[in-house]
Amino acid sequence: MSRVMASIRRRLPGPRWLVIAVPYLWLLLFFAVPFAIAFKISFSSAAIAMPPYTPLVEWVGDSLKLSLNAGNYLYLVRDSLYVNAYLSSLKIAVISTFLCLLIGYPIAYSIARMSPANRNIALMLVILPSWTSFLIRIYAWVGILKNNGLLNNLLMNLGLIDEPLQILHTPTAVYIGIVYAYLPFMVLPLYANLVKHDYRLIEAANDLGAPPLKSFFTITLPMSKAGIIAGAMLVMIPVLGEFVIPEMLGGADTLMIGRVLWQEFFNNRDWPVASAVAIVMLALLIIPIMIFHRYQSKEMESRLS
């Protein structure tokens, strides 16, 4: 009897198994299942129904009919709107990532060089804005950038310009908003990398004849490669699918895939096309993530061997 109990207990999941299961369960619930649903919808056709698409599997007479509609994907390729939206999103994401890097690197570098006490204050200042709602912060930029907003009033009062600059509802405003909102995601991984650098390496480079600027480009910059890649990924991936910032700060012509997705879903009520847009976007995002992952594991291997 007791032997049977023991064998049952052995077959039951142990604590080790439970610990491993938690992240997988999380991924299954919040990634795999929604993805499967969107993937399924992307192969159906739009219909005036509830929900607004046709089922994939149907009984027609005695036969079970599975109809896969590839038309949504073909539509994405045929209509230049979608290709342009993807390309424009990619362009905006790449440029704003680069701007974040350009602004974020000096910030991260100077924080990493501060005394530990000042460092914590500076990091706090970097993180502090995110304690306010993202939406409110972006809305505040509308107040700053609009024609009779803070910035224009200031410039006019200073006599630098005669009539207000049209910034709001232009690509410039979108870049300002994106760089502002995503800068901490660039600064924090860069800081985490730079703070570990051994200052003696810079001294060694100086000692061997490299002036400060050259030591930066030959020692500090290559050694912070992992931080740059991590920061770039953290900025680029969410920016690619960004909706709020182009919607609030951009003009009607600011084409981004997040906005197209919104329009398909809410304005056109075309769930299948919207799903197809989302699936393609995910596929596009997975490529840089995989490159990053591959680079990281290669780095780990070389460190272990």
Add this chain to the structure above:
Amino acid sequence: MAAVTNGSAAGAAKNEKLGAENYLRIESVRKEFDGFVAVDDVSLSIRKGEIFALLGASGCGKSTLLRVLGGFEKPTKGRVILDGQDITDLPPYERPINMMFQSYALFPHMSVEQNVAFGLKQDGMPRADITRRVAEMLALVQMEKFARRRPHQLSGGQQQRVALARSLAKSPKLLLLDEPMGALDKKLRSQMQLELVNIVERLGVTCVMVTHDQEEAMTMAHRIAIMDAGWIRQLGTPDEIYEQPSCRFTAEFIGSVNLIEGKIKDDEKDFITITSPALECLAYVGHGVTGFEGQDVALALRPEKVAVSKDEPAQPHNKVKGIIEDIAYFGSHSVFHVRLAGGTKVLANMINSQRWASEKFTWNDAVWLSWDDQAGVVLTS
């Protein structure tokens, strides 16, 4: 301290081969950090080809002085002149000086080759020359086989060889070594000490090193400066510093020493005698000192110069009775801790040259300690 006696003979011979005097001149260099004086008006003159050690406990200012030489710290006052050129205001990257850093500071993202080539590249040397020079340097430190490796794939000793090759690649006029053996284990340390000295001497590089390890300074350096609280307490060859300490600080810092406090009784031209409450008879020292009768002095006696015997020695002075309190066995020699009648403790070494000595001493034996006229050094400060 067998290494010391060897070192002194070899050191004297080495010194004759050294080049021009005043190759490196440190002229009353002072360095303050927020009111704290790290280096206090230090002046030194170092010969070409010399290996010079700054020896001292941590915080004595030796590392700051080395960093001043490297150009990483700007002296508050004073000049540094190398080979006739005033380099005080030159930044590190313009000085003909290279440093081997304490934990080597090898560039982790570069291979061994690239590390060694780094300095040469900064000089704009043609690529073919760089390749040749790197191969030459790696051969010098016997690291040819590891040229493609990354620093983290090397052992501590191998990393040190690479660091040495990197700092010598540019043929610097002055090589700085910051605690060169600090990161190595004891066995590797003694081997690398001699190897490093051989390489440096073969190339004829002038070298200033910083260390807190007296044995390291004694084995490697031609001359040693003992630093304390920002200034130099004593300067000399290893044997001078060991045999003729100039003050209590250096006597106690280097090796172990017995200090017997007393007063000068007779101050003659070629000898003095000292009365001490610790001794029953007079201490007789066979050399004169600049002192006066009645002055408080300390007689410094190295333990290996104190003899232990069962019977009273024939000499009229320099002897004292005591009881063996402790015996520490070190294999090659034993150290006897002898308590004198007055309460003072004196250490005496005895070499264990025979497997079974005829005179065996044990705990609580009453013994006589004695030393000869030249054994002691009189310290007035």
